Amino acid sequence: MSAVRYRITPSHPEAHLFEVEIDIADPAPDGQRLSLPAWIPGSYMIREFARHIVRIEARDGIRAVPLTKIDKHTWQAAPCEGVLRVRYEVYAWDLSVRAAHLDTTHGFFNGSSVFLMVHGAEQQPCEVDIRPPAGRTYKEWRVATTLPEAGGRAGARRHGFGLYRAASYDELIDHPVEMGSFALHTFKACGVPHEVVITGHHDIDAARLCEDLRRICEWQIRLFGEPAPFERYVFLVMAVGDGYGGLEHRSSTALLCSRNDLPAPGAAAMSDAYRGFLGLCSHEYFHAWNIKRIKPAAFEPYDLTHENYTRLLWAFEGFTSYYDDLALVRSGVITQDDYFKLLAKTVTQVMRGGGRLKQSLADSSFDAWVKYYRQDENAPNAIVSYYTKGALVALALDLTLRSKTRGAVSLDDVMRHLWQAHGQTGVGVPEDGVRRAAEAVSGLKLKKFFAEATEGTEDLPLDDLLRAVGVELGYEAAGSTPVLGAKTANEGDTVKLTQVLDHGAAQRAGLSAGDVLVALDNLRITASSLDALLKRRQPGDEVKINAFRRDELMKFRVRLDAAPADQAKIVIAPRVSAPARALLKQWLGRG
Template sequence: MITPVLYTIQAVQPAAHLFEVSLRLAEPDPAGQVFSLPAWIPGSYMIREFARNIVSLSAEAGGKAVPATKLDKHSWRLPAGIQGPVTLRYTVYAWDLSVRSAHLDQTHGFFNGTSVFLAAHGHEDAPHRVDIRPPKGLEDARWRVATSLPEAVGEKGAAERYGFGLYRADSYDDLIDHPVEMGTFTLGEFEACGVPHAVAITGRHDCDMGRLLADLKPVCERQIRLFGEPAPMSRYVFLTTAVGDGYGGLEHRASTALLCSRADLPHVGMDEATDGYRQFLGLCSHEYFHTWNVKRIKPAAFVPYRLAEENYTRLLWAFEGFTSYYDDLMLVRSQRIGLDDYLKLLAKTITQVHKGSGRHKQSVAESSFEAWTKYYRQDENSPNAIVSYYTKGALVALLLDLRLRAESHGARSLDTLMQALWQRHGQTGIGVAEDGIFALAAELGGEALAGWLQELVEVTAELPLEQALRRVGLKLAWELASPAPGIGVRTVAEGEMLKIANVFDGGAAQAAGLSAGDVLVAIDGLKATAGSFDKLLARRLAGDSAKIHVFRRDELMRFEVELRAPLADTAKLAVDPDARANAIALREAWLA
């Protein structure tokens, strides 16, 4: 029997944000055992150097200290010739309130395995165990544990559901794909297609758990039935942290870590769903869809993950973009939102893509490949230089879905393609080749369809949205976001200051010489603030000249800016009252 790699983890100084971790390895490499921490976490495509948060590390064997030599930014090696078990002990600083890393204080603890569990090289495929221990100094706090890690049933010290104790994983890859929340969270449970689901909410909130669970259940069931029962997980957990202002999610094989604004959660007595609640349900739907698309159906470049370096693929438009398409679509299919709400959400996505001039410079395939250096490292020029593989990828999915439906008279759709991907790749573990989506499209709709799809993702031409939407009886129109003239900037308020965050290509501000980072002081001698800026522009006409004073660094500068007419760049979708019966039938089948 293979001896498991055994970890313990404990919050030893919650006020100092410190976890203490130990790793016991029964049979170290006699040539010198190497340990390392991942440099990135799957689903978030950026090198994050998690090892920088290891505060101290020591090793011992046979009751004696042994040196652990650091090899590089995230790796250590023990001396050759060590016999018998070795134990590493190290502390991890955890103060990143996000879904990607680890966070600890007196109110709760959260961690992803990629932030706290060193990998023992050569033993990644061995079974792993982790003993999650109660926090020191908070014995009376009545903390519980929420995670999709299975309890080590039948083993000494096995945890009970939601309790501290021993948990199991089949491998290191399995171990690091189940985040853990500990604290006094609110807990709710439901079943979807026979699979137990749990929602754990950390942070102060007034969530109507009954409504949230009732809304999540049909969304989950629609997704399970899309790919086919049984679901690929035996249990699923939504780990949610509610804060004053926040948004984010990260997928895992049987759970998701979510960050949301507490105001976005439903409250008792809320009649109609708010925009914030619809956004939160969409986030839950998005991360849940990843259970199939990217956690099990993966690009070949991710099989296996290489967690010490970037893993490049041009396919994120399909794995993130298609997921972004289905997240809101599943809300309308499960009747959590109506047609009007769905059209508003889809119009918002169209608007987001259309307003960024970066769509003319970067294809969605290039955006996927350059996620590591561009999408996840955005700066003030990003709207002018890049396109999102989330939003444009979602529109590519829409176009592919509607064309498949129209040309097959409803016999095939993007659902058909996703089901084929699940059967050929998700259930087999075989990664999707870089041209795999195009090849499958050719099978479903012919070479012309595959060539058309490849052109959508490889070039920067405008997407043929109007024609596609007409096929399902919808009309796309373009409206003004505001009747006021503009200068082509996005501003952010920082305390009393109003700062230019982005200067858009081809706008009046760029032509006049204004730059991102400039602090707006006055327009025509009147103080510019977050509350007054738009109002001051609204009192002008296109063609007027405005004198704008800014601070650039510590220097006061003056610019003459010619105001320009606003652009009709905001999408609006509506049902076409003159649509033919076949278009209406396609629309109903698409959304049903």
């Protein structure tokens, strides 16, 4: 038996409770300390998973061992003899990709939200016995995970309950587990077995999904070079009525999607929703290289007790966001025109946020813990996304390298360099490591480029860079209807301002986030009438708006603005030179 053995049982699915037991063969002589991570790698926010532990006790044989809680997620056991057994219950009702969820239809957990870390044994091999819930109701349940089976008579069989193993605590918590009566589909990419596990009601064209994923996965494996860094990969998909999210792991990903995002049987055209789902899969798969193995030095190793700061998330999330859609077009899953639409959408998202002119990408990365993952009503005015603008920096760097080296070097070469120098060696990327890698493979001096793109707040020169590959970037207004310069949400038949944008009509008039709009020029504002009322006005018109702020009725005079020309459009230029055409083909081709 390993020095540390875990057992996890969905003991009360109807109450959303997992029971976890830990047997520690050699507890610390002065008293064993245990703690639960405060966050999960890939989601940069303190989540305090220990708050979901509802009961905990420890025993040494038949004798109770006192446990003292010494901070919000750490317990200290009294000194004891023999095997220390810690038993506790975890409340699992977080339907997301980050924590744990359990009911009578399925169970899901990330190890970081259910397995206490045994201090002093973090690097030791451990075992986990995954047990089924009791009762005939659950006789069809099985298990999906990339945790290695323990082997031997006690070891679990593939997709079965039983004993699994991990080389360390870090490995243990990097293999999420799904249990239930899920659908299972398989394919191979570059000879590597892949599984698509889907939980929740759905009706899909499984053959199409597997073929599209195969092409995407093979392109990514070949980008970095065979063999893939895993022996098997699993897409764990939770299909719901309305949902979206993904979290990367070393040989799997947990995904949350709307069931309508999945490809419908017999559908000839690719829907926008399905295209988006493929982009999500592509994004999380790319992370198997870029963040799970190519890591910032600040993450080597992770300290899961508190924030781990780096100014490089724009490279790890942003570059991955660039390649997720690029992989779709390069693998032939979507067309060039489709890719331009996706790229234009990313440009639009960045340009519509005033925060891009205030916060640098490096600062956005550093402050992710308190800003990006904890957005409020002022977020569009105050922050820039290291996902979307990071993707545009990747685009700008890629096109810069291609243009200045006449196609000899691209961002692909930089990623391969990072993989060989850091991903395959386990050496973390220093804070200036991405710039140094780009300079090393290209021979160019790029200090100014990176300073302006990641430390500055000026807009990127995308129009010039795209023109060099025969592509035009333009902007147009989303429509002719005048705008308030605010984002709204419908609550029943009422309309509430959720975000008021800098320098917009609503802000100038004194309206604030949280205000409930009541009337425009003495006509009632409802969820269905606001747009119609605005359409009857012209930019520059002054209107009277009545709104409730808390329980006070207030009046505002609002001078309406024209819709801003901030919707990007990307098309092939009418005239493309031969060198530009060659660069374009190379950029959107297969390498």
